[in-house]
Amino acid sequence: MQGAAGATRAEAEAAPSPATTPATANGGAAASEAEGGRRAKRIEAQEVDLFYGDFQAVAGVSVTIEPNKVTALIGSSGCGKTTFLRSLNRMHELTPGARVEGRITLDDQDIYAKGIDPVQVRRLVGMVFQSPNPFPTMSVYENVAAGLSLNGGRVKKAEKDEVVERSLRGAHLWNEVKDRLDKPGSGLSGGQQQRLCIARAIAVEPEVLLMDEPCSALDPVATLAIEDLIGELKNNYTIAIVTHNMQQAARASDVTAFFNLEETGKPGRLIEIGPTETIFTSPTEQATEDYVSGRFG
Amino acid sequence: MGAPAETTALLATPFGGPLWRRKAVNWAMTALIVAAFAVALIPLFSLLFEVVKRGVPGLSWEFFTTSPRGVIGGGGAAHAIVGTVVITAVTAAISVPIGIMAAIYLTEYGGRGRLRRALTFFVDVMTGIPSIVAGLFAFALFALFLGPGIRLGLMGSVALSVLMIPIVIRTSEEVLKIVPNNLREASYALGTSKWRTIVKVVLPTAFAGLLTGVMIAVARIVGETAPLLVTTGVVDSINSNPFEGRMQNLAVYAYSEYRTPGVMKQASYDRAWAAALTLIAIVMILNLAARFVYRRYRTEIR
Numbered sequence: 001m002q003g004a005a006g007a008t009r010a011e012a013e014a015a016p017s018p019a020t021t022p023a024t025a026n027g028g029a030a031a032s033e034a035e036g037g038r039r040a041k042r043i044e045a046q047e048v049d050l051f052y053g054d055f056q057a058v059a060g061v062s063v064t065i066e067p068n069k070v071t072a073l074i075g076s077s078g079c080g081k082t083t084f085l086r087s088l089n090r091m092h093e094l095t096p097g098a099r100v101e102g103r104i105t106l107d108d109q110d111i112y113a114k115g116i117d118p119v120q121v122r123r124l125v126g127m128v129f130q131s132p133n134p135f136p137t138m139s140v141y142e143n144v145a146a147g148l149s150l151n152g153g154r155v156k157k158a159e160k161d162e163v164v165e166r167s168l169r170g171a172h173l174w175n176e177v178k179d180r181l182d183k184p185g186s187g188l189s190g191g192q193q194q195r196l197c198i199a200r201a202i203a204v205e206p207e208v209l210l211m212d213e214p215c216s217a218l219d220p221v222a223t224l225a226i227e228d229l230i231g232e233l234k235n236n237y238t239i240a241i242v243t244h245n246m247q248q249a250a251r252a253s254d255v256t257a258f259f260n261l262e263e264t265g266k267p268g269r270l271i272e273i274g275p276t277e278t279i280f281t282s283p284t285e286q287a288t289e290d291y292v293s294g295r296f297g
Numbered sequence: 298m299g300a301p302a303e304t305t306a307l308l309a310t311p312f313g314g315p316l317w318r319r320k321a322v323n324w325a326m327t328a329l330i331v332a333a334f335a336v337a338l339i340p341l342f343s344l345l346f347e348v349v350k351r352g353v354p355g356l357s358w359e360f361f362t363t364s365p366r367g368v369i370g371g372g373g374a375a376h377a378i379v380g381t382v383v384i385t386a387v388t389a390a391i392s393v394p395i396g397i398m399a400a401i402y403l404t405e406y407g408g409r410g411r412l413r414r415a416l417t418f419f420v421d422v423m424t425g426i427p428s429i430v431a432g433l434f435a436f437a438l439f440a441l442f443l444g445p446g447i448r449l450g451l452m453g454s455v456a457l458s459v460l461m462i463p464i465v466i467r468t469s470e471e472v473l474k475i476v477p478n479n480l481r482e483a484s485y486a487l488g489t490s491k492w493r494t495i496v497k498v499v500l501p502t503a504f505a506g507l508l509t510g511v512m513i514a515v516a517r518i519v520g521e522t523a524p525l526l527v528t529t530g531v532v533d534s535i536n537s538n539p540f541e542g543r544m545q546n547l548a549v550y551a552y553s554e555y556r557t558p559g560v561m562k563q564a565s566y567d568r569a570w571a572a573a574l575t576l577i578a579i580v581m582i583l584n585l586a587a588r589f590v591y592r593r594y595r596t597e598i599r
Contacts, residue, residue, distance in 0.1 A: 091485065123488030133479040137501040147487040150497050197483070204487060 040067040040238040041107040041124070041207040043088055048102035049267070050083050050092060057083045059267035061102075063257055065208070070230060070239045072249035072276065075259035076296065080268025081242045084259070085210050088240065089125035090118040106207070123147075126206035130213045132193035134185035134200070141181040143196055144168060147204035163203055171199035172229050191222025198229065202237070209233065211241040215248065227252045246292060250280050258288045348574050355564075355571025364545075365533045374572050376535040377550035380450065381579070384529065384546055385519055387454035387539050388461055393511055395458075396465025403466070404473040405495055417470075423463035431459040432524025439528075448530035450539030453546070456524035461514045468510025472503045505595040512587035516580045522548040547572045547579075 043065040050058040058080035065071045065088075073081045086092040087100050090111065104111050111121045134143045144164045148155050155163075164181070168174040173195040177188070185196055194214060201209060211230070215223040230239060230252050243249050249256050257273040272279065272288045283289050290296055357373070365372030399420075407413035435456035439447055476499050484494040500507070530543035531553050537544075551572040558565030 089486065091482065094482075094485065119488050119490050121488075122486055127482075127486035129479060129483065129486075131479065133477075133483045135480060135483070135498060135502070137498075137504075146484075147489075150484060150487060150489040150493055152493065200483075200487065 038236040040236065042067045043125075043208055043238065043240070044105045044108075045084075045088070046103040046105075048084070048087060048100070048104060050080065050087055051099040051101070052095065053097040053099075056267040058087075059269055061259075061270045063270055063273055065238055065240050066255060067238045068234055068236075069254040070234050070241060070252060071255040071257060072253035073240065073242045073257050073259060074244075074246060074249050074291070075268070075271075076261070076291070077244070078264070078268075079259045079261045081259050082212055083268075085212055085240060085242050086127075088208070088210055089127055090121045091127065093118070123151075123204055124206050125208045125210060126201040126204065127210045127212065128194070128197050128201050128214050131217045132190060132197050134188075134193055134196050136184065136186050138185055139182045140177050140185050140188070140196060143185040144199045144203050146200055167199040167203040170202055170233070171195045172225065173199055189222075191218050191225060194218060194222070194226060195229070198226075198233075202233070206237065208238040208240070211239065213242055213244060216244060223248070246280075246294075250276060256280070258283075258285075258291060260287050260291070345577075348570060348577060351567070351570035352574030353571075355567030355569070356574070360568065360571055364535050372533075374547065374550055374568060374575070376533065377545045377547045377572060378575065379535050379537050380529070380544040380546035380550075381519065381548070381576070383537050383539055384450055384453050384457065384525070384544065385515060387451065388457040388518060389511070389515060391454060391458045392461040392465055392514065396462045396511075396514075397469050397507060399462075399466045400469035400473055401495060401500075403470050405491070405499070420463050420466050423459075424467060426460065426463075427523075428456075428460055428521045429523040429527070432456045432527045434459060435524065436527050448528065448543045449541070450529055450536065450544035452528035453525045453544065454539060456528050457518045457521060460521065460524070461518045464514040464517055465511060468513060469503075469507055472506030472510060473499065475506070476502050505591045508594075509587050509591050512583055515583060519580055519583075520548050520576050522552055525549050526552070547576045551576075 045061055045063050045065075048058065048061045049056060061080075061084055063071075073085065075081050083092060088104060092098050092100060100112060106121070106124065110116070111125075134140075135146060138146060141164055142149070144167050145155075145160050148160060148163060165174060165178075168177060173192060176192060177196075180187075185193070188196060194217075198209075198214075215226050218226065227248065230241065233239060234254075241249075241253065253276050255273065256276045256279040258271045258279065259268050260271045261268050272283055272285045274283075279288060280292050283292065360373040360375075361378065362375050363373040364376035403413060403416060407416070435452045438455065439449065439452050480498055480502060481494055484498045485491075489497075525546055526549055529546065529549070531549060532543035532545050536542050551569045554565045554569040554572065
């Protein structure tokens with residue numbers, strides 16, 4: 001299904017040049033461009049099935065993550081939200097025995113096509129994890145610049161300085177760390193470390209930012225700071241965020257997708273997706289209604 | 298108002314026997330454990346005491362700076378010290394890259410397959426190889442290519458490498474396993490290739506532990522006598538070229554000074570003990586250096 005569908009599409013290229021975004025702006029992006037933001041890419045999943053060996057974790061998910069919007073993936077524990085998120089930047093296949101079926105495209109380019117380098121996909125689709133994980137051997141500066149230096153490219157110091165400052169400002173962390181850039185990254189508080197990880201992720205200028213429960217390890221003050229940050233980042237990036245916290249989804253997202261399991265052992269499915277307000281006030285499916293009103297979960 | 302009768306009764310019921318008996322058993326077990334520990338330490342302290350007592354008379358400026366060449370039944374151990382340092386350095390140069398790369402393969406690339414389990418099993422077996430077998434292996438290998446009469450410092454290093462590599466692999470593997478997976482994932486999520494992640498994230502994080510593992514392995518092989526007896530030979534003069542000719546080292550020197558003492562027997566025995574003391578001192582210095590480096594470069598992994 002994957003290869004045949006991809007070959008017939010006129011837009012599919014054998015070796016994409018990710019730096020060139022299609023020149024055609026669509027309605028959703030025009031607004032953000034007018035605000036001075038960058039038009040980011042759209043991710044589309046079609047009938048995606050995800051396996052760990054023989055066990056199917058996710059079945060038949062078709063969803064569009066719109067550019068310059070925040071899409072929240074909600075659902076109870078174990079229903080495949082994180083697994084699905086990790087398939088969007090080809091991290092799912094890093095688990096031994098893991099398998100992806102279906103089609104996932106980045107602006108109509110199939111990211112699982114033959115000849116596509118997963119390392120390149122991960123440059124374009126960044127990820128922030130649940131517990132902050134700054135590199136312990138590196139200073140704050142080196143952590144933010146890690147995306148540049150780890151790839152072996154020779155970047156001039158002046159350029160690196162500029163990227164680091166821009167990323168730290170973008171992550172609302174610059175003022176707090178500008179005097180301690182060469183101190184170890186692990187010396188910051190939890191909320192600061194998470195913002196450092198966000199700065200590190202945006203330093204390589206991805207198109208999409210995936211966040212896996214980014215605030216679950218943080219206190220409410222830090223959580224609020226990160227949610228504000230996400231609201232700003234969507235001007236320049238496409239954001240998908242997995243969250244256990246329904247209130248957070250209601251506060252911080254534009255679109256919400258609800259995942260659920262029929263029973264343990266069965267794969268998780270996408271039950272409903274729609275504008276956040278609709279999902280939380282008048283959802284279509286009964287299961288969605290039950291979850292958002294707290295009857296289970 | 299006193300406590301309710303029921304509670305008092307509950308608390309008074311002995312649990313596991315009367316209190317005095319429990320305390321007695323506790324005390325007896327503690328005494329037994331401490332005694333066992335002391336017994337285990339006695340040989341160590343006794344050995345250190347003896348070596349220091351008998352080795353110190355043999356130490357002298359002459360001991361450290363001259364070799365027996367041209368001196369009948371006298372001289373010092375400079376040639377042996379040089380030999381030990383050279384042989385150990387060459388052994389480390391061979392074993393450390395091979396060992397660490399094998400450990401990287403086992404942890405990062407091996408996955409969970411049967412091949413990996415088989416390799417780990419064989420490495421464990423290799424850690425138990427008797428040192429004379431390693432020596433005979435090196436001897437046979439070089440005799441195959443260079444004829445049976447050959448004696449080289451390099452042969453000794455190859456023999457010691459057979460002993461050192463499995464230890465480096467095991468300790469490095471343990472250290473690399475401790476590096477949290479979320480650091481690797483953070484690196485992959487930035488669009489970094491696997492080997493770059495290993496070289497620039499995993500290895501620096503594990504550096505202090507890897508170094509300690511190497512030091513432990515070096516301490517194991519620095520005093521090996523049997524393999525060096527059959528490979529590097531016995532010689533009286535300083536030879537610092539591992540690719541040419543016989544080379545003396547402290548372990549074999551101690552052995553030969555004891556076995557074939559010179560005219561002044563006591564002086565030879567003294568030198569043998571002094572050589573043993575020097576060996577212990579070298580291992581102690583290496584261990585201290587390893588601890589120092591570990592403290593300095595240890596990274597706090599949250």
